[in-house]
Amino acid sequence: MKHPNLTIQAMFDPAQFATLGHALIETLVQHLEANLSGASKVLDWQDPASEDLHWQAPLPHRPTLDQNALFTKLESILKHNLAIHHPHNMGHQVSSPLPLAALCDMVAALTNQAMAVYEAGPSATMLERQVIRWLCALINEHTWGNAGGVLTSGGAQANLTALLVARQVTLSRHPKSHNIWREGATDALKLCILASEHAHYSISRAAGIMGMGTDSVIKVATNKQGQLGVNALIKAHQAYVKNGAIVMAVVANAGCTPSGSIDPLLSIGEYAQAHGLWFHVDGAHGASTLLSSLHRDRLKGISLADSVVWDGHKLMYMPAAISAVLFKEEQHSFAAFNQEASYLFQGESHQDETFNTSYRTLECTKRMMALKLWAAFSMYGIDGMGSLVDEAYVKAQLFAEKIKALPQFELLMWPETNIVCFRYLEVGLIPDLLNQHQSKIRQHIIQSGEFHLTQVDLHGLTWLRTTLMNPFTTAQDLDDLLKAVNDASQASLAN
Template sequence: MLAARQHGVDVWRSGVKHAPQLRILTSSLAHYSISRAAGIMGLGTDAVLAVAVDAQGRMDMADLARLHASCLQHGEIVMAVVASAGCTATGSIDPLQDIAAFCQAQQLWLHVDGAHGASALLSTQHAHKLQGIALADSVTWDGHKLLYMPAAVSAVLFREARHSYLAFAQDASYLFHGEDAALDYNTSYRTLECTKRMMGLKLLAAFKLYGRQGMAQLLDHVFALASSFADALAQAPDFELLMRPQTNIVCFRYRTDAAQSNRLQSWLRLQLLQGGDYHLSQVEISGTLWLRCTLMNPYTELKHLQGLLERIRTRTRSAEENG
């Protein structure tokens, strides 16, 4: 399996003329960093092919198989599949178990972008949502998201430790001494940077203070709040919910004339930002603009979110009355 994965890297490094095109398959809702990484690697952002998603924003397995087969038919090498565990746009979690089975069958490297949602593994209530993540070859994870660490606390985790060294192997006798390669604390062997801050110290301090259960409670609170907020939106005839939240991200919009809808959502967001009481982002999916609410503050309550909806209603009515 490793040989099949390594072949693509060897072709890329060799610079052989007319070498096969390398491809990375990922969700159409994947974080932009996937394309950025392909660009930095010299593959070109076009090397990343978008797999369609279902109504819940999860990677469609049939389309993944279709794209993979198409690549093979065109003599292209798929070097990796990137799944999302809590994509940034909607918080959706791809079917990790099914994707892992597909990648094993096709001898493909599976990377899971768990920057946002991998922290759910701490929760006894929500860990099941990430079933299959243990089968990934590599996982990215950010502590400065759902674990409330000050930025930046990030990690790349490998199922097989030796791969963490192979990915960053360098030759410099003044720094790398071979026999030190087994020393876990020498991060120079396993990072892009030669020198790194002690990011793990922040996380260690938090776990020493709150423990796993205490940290999981923070996550459980915002997940439950997202679900309650979604209930309130579903019951409000003047609002539309994009999908049931799978993490702490809720996407919704104020119902209005379809021709003016995107413009209104964008205007509402600016009004809320200028008001200073609420901070929302926005996301465009299939040409439709949605307001995006990421629940992070452990002191946020449902009454605050109900106030958000009332603020939107007030702003909209005021705008309509003033033409």
């Protein structure tokens, strides 16, 4: 170590950790308070290309910051990030995380339990198993009695894992089956996935990764409520079977990405069961509806699924990333990756590897994700966690009512979860220009830093899209957003 004041001992010094830690908590407390009060901008918009230049610095061979300078820099980093706890943050499906969960993530970081195998994180493994049991019990305590699964870093990866299992299991039941994991795909078998046209892009990305081609995902039409049409599904199924294709999974949404719509899980599940099809529910967004005693019936039929994906960093108010991929039959979870790696796995059978979670995940090393969810469930109970979902869903209804009451706005549909899509109907604009107008409104608003919202294209129309999941967004904030949209519309026309 060449720098005179820096020793390896100092880098790990518990006393210095305490000093830095207390100062860090103070900074974060102030940040949280400022965010929650809505005093600052929700986004301090800067052009990314000039920001990129601003950030460039030579490789720091020697220390360039002391503690004070680090905190000054940290304050600037916090200021220039999206203010996630701000009441005007209504954009992406990302939670304003529970502070308790953020603290747990610090424990995960410091203790760095690699989790690949049991011995690299004994308590971490047990916490994960407990959280998985709780999530499965929320789906159905009885019919999901043999269920199991794993935590992964994100819903996209969880969907890939579930679809790998779906393919392996479907092919193992097929007369022309072969071990696709070992032998690879052959031209003889034409596989496809039937999914809602609103399925998240991670479904077709998974098909691409799996070598099936993204065209193998057959997009089934939805109704006006954004829900997959069962008749359209049946027709697609019959047509593809007639053409000699093997349908390896039916994918339904429990909260689709564009509009939060929930597919008719019961009818789809019954159809899938009757025809021996793997039924996957992508509940990354909306599986948390199960936490709410008021709304859980909306997911009726989810227990018919063979696999379910459920994100913690959405409506379970966890910091990213924590996702669960759950299987009704735990044994299926071993089918995703038939990996041999003697330096990690020494078991004779899958069951011997039950406690070595990386046997069933794409990740080898992964973070101790379960602690934060386990702590939140334990400290707030399902009732407490469910109240967060209730709050979000009530707010979405309220916002929809406000939009419906104003003639210059069009509501896409009554929200089924907490995503509300709408557009501003500027008189006299032809359809293409009206679409562009929505984008201009959004750009104007997010660059002003007043609100954060997103947009989505559906059937040729562009919609403004809000995800109402910040418990501190008030009715007044919603009125203010509609006014901001009005004002942005006028400003965009004037430019």
